Amino acid sequence: MHIRVCLAGTLVWIALRxxxxxxxxxxxxxxxxxxxxxxxxxxxxxxxxDSRAEALYRLALAKIEKASGHDSVNLTPALNxxxxxxxxxxxxxxxxxxxxxxxxxxxxxxxxxxxxCATALQNLAAIYHVQGQYAKAEPLYLxxxxxxxxxxxxxxxxxxxxxxGLAELDRAQGGYELAAARYARALQIREDAFGAEDPxxxxxxxxxAAVLRNTRHRREAAALRARSRAILARAAFxxxxx
Numbered sequence: 001m002h003i004r005v006c007l008a009g010t011l012v013w014i015a016l017r018x019x020x021x022x023x024x025x026x027x028x029x030x031x032x033x034x035x036x037x038x039x040x041x042x043x044x045x046x047x048x049x050d051s052r053a054e055a056l057y058r059l060a061l062a063k064i065e066k067a068s069g070h071d072s073v074n075l076t077p078a079l080n081x082x083x084x085x086x087x088x089x090x091x092x093x094x095x096x097x098x099x100x101x102x103x104x105x106x107x108x109x110x111x112x113x114x115x116x117c118a119t120a121l122q123n124l125a126a127i128y129h130v131q132g133q134y135a136k137a138e139p140l141y142l143x144x145x146x147x148x149x150x151x152x153x154x155x156x157x158x159x160x161x162x163x164x165g166l167a168e169l170d171r172a173q174g175g176y177e178l179a180a181a182r183y184a185r186a187l188q189i190r191e192d193a194f195g196a197e198d199p200x201x202x203x204x205x206x207x208x209a210a211v212l213r214n215t216r217h218r219r220e221a222a223a224l225r226a227r228s229r230a231i232l233a234r235a236a237f238x239x240x241x242x
Contacts, residue, residue: 029067030063030064030066030067031063031064031067031068031074033060033063034060034061034063034064034067034074034077034078035060035077037056037057037059037060037063038056038057038060038077038078038081040056041053041054041056041057041060041081042081044056045081045084045085050085050089053081053085054082054085057078057081057082057085058078058082060077060078060081061075061078061079061082064078071104071105071108071109072105072109073105073106073108073109073110073116075101075102075105076102076105076106076116076120079098079099079101079102079105080098080099080102080119080120080123082094082098083095083098083099083102083123083127084123086098087123087126087127087130092127092130092131095123095127096124096127096128099120099123099124099127100124102119102120102123103117103120103121103124106120112147113147113150113151114147114151115147115148115151115152115158117147118143118144118145118147118148118151118158118162119144121140121141121143121144121147122140122141122144122161122162122165124140125137125138125140125141125144125165125169126165128140129141129165129168129169129172132172134169134172134173137169138166138169141162141165141166141169142166144162145159145162145163145166148162155189155192155193156189156193157189157190157193157194159189160185160186160189160190160193160204161186163182163183163185163186163189164182164183164186164204164207166179166182167179167180167182167183167186167207167211168207170182171210171211171214176211176214176215177215179211180208180211180212180215180217183204183207183208183211184208186204186208187201187204187205187208190204196231197231197234197235198231199231199232199235201231202227202228202229202231202232202235203228205224205225205227205228205231206224206225206228208224209221209222209224209225209228212224
């Protein structure tokens with residue numbers, strides 16, 4: 001089972017603003033400096049330097065607060081980055097506080113139907129999910145799903161991510177048939193978006209197979225599991241350093 005908070009909406013936000021980290025010019029404003037700090041922090045996270053990443057996220061947060069105020073939507077990337085870091089370190093109380101604040105500033109600044117609001121809601125859902133607080137997690141996942149379907153379209157990969165979270169929630173509560181239906185839909189979306197050989201498709205196949213085993217569809221589950229392994233094996237052959 002894989003439950004995770006998501007930075008996808010944050011990265012879209014950075015792309016829309018135009019990232020100074022990839023510019024020839026130095027950052028011109030405090031918010032530009034903050035974006036560079038956030039992207040550097042993300043690189044540190046990918047290399048396992050979590051303490052350095054946390055310091056950079058907090059510095060970015062302070063710069064944006066000073067430049068734009070404590071309720072600015074521009075705080076969202078730093079808040080989401082910190083929330084992800086805390087979540088992965090099992091600092092769930094801190095992750096919850098950061099995600100609640102992210103949801104609040106996005107809803108106030110961009111409205112309750114904005115895709116960034118869905119990201120914050122899904123992050124909150126994941127935090128409650130992993131702690132077994134399913135009654136809190138489910139309505140947040142469902143709200144995130146509705147926002148993403150409306151704003152991005154029913155076939156968007158972000159919709160598949162929310163479906164996968166809901167499927168795991170259903171599975172944890174014994175709702176195997178509903179979980180299987182959600183994974184079937186997520187699989188179709190990811191195949192259409194990324195292609196049948198993408199590792200994200202392989203992950204979905206493996207999780208779908210695990211659910212099908214619970215519904216006694218063992219032959220179908222074995223076929224999906226075999227397909228998942230074959231995709232990963234081919235990916236490893238193409239990129240042995242993966």
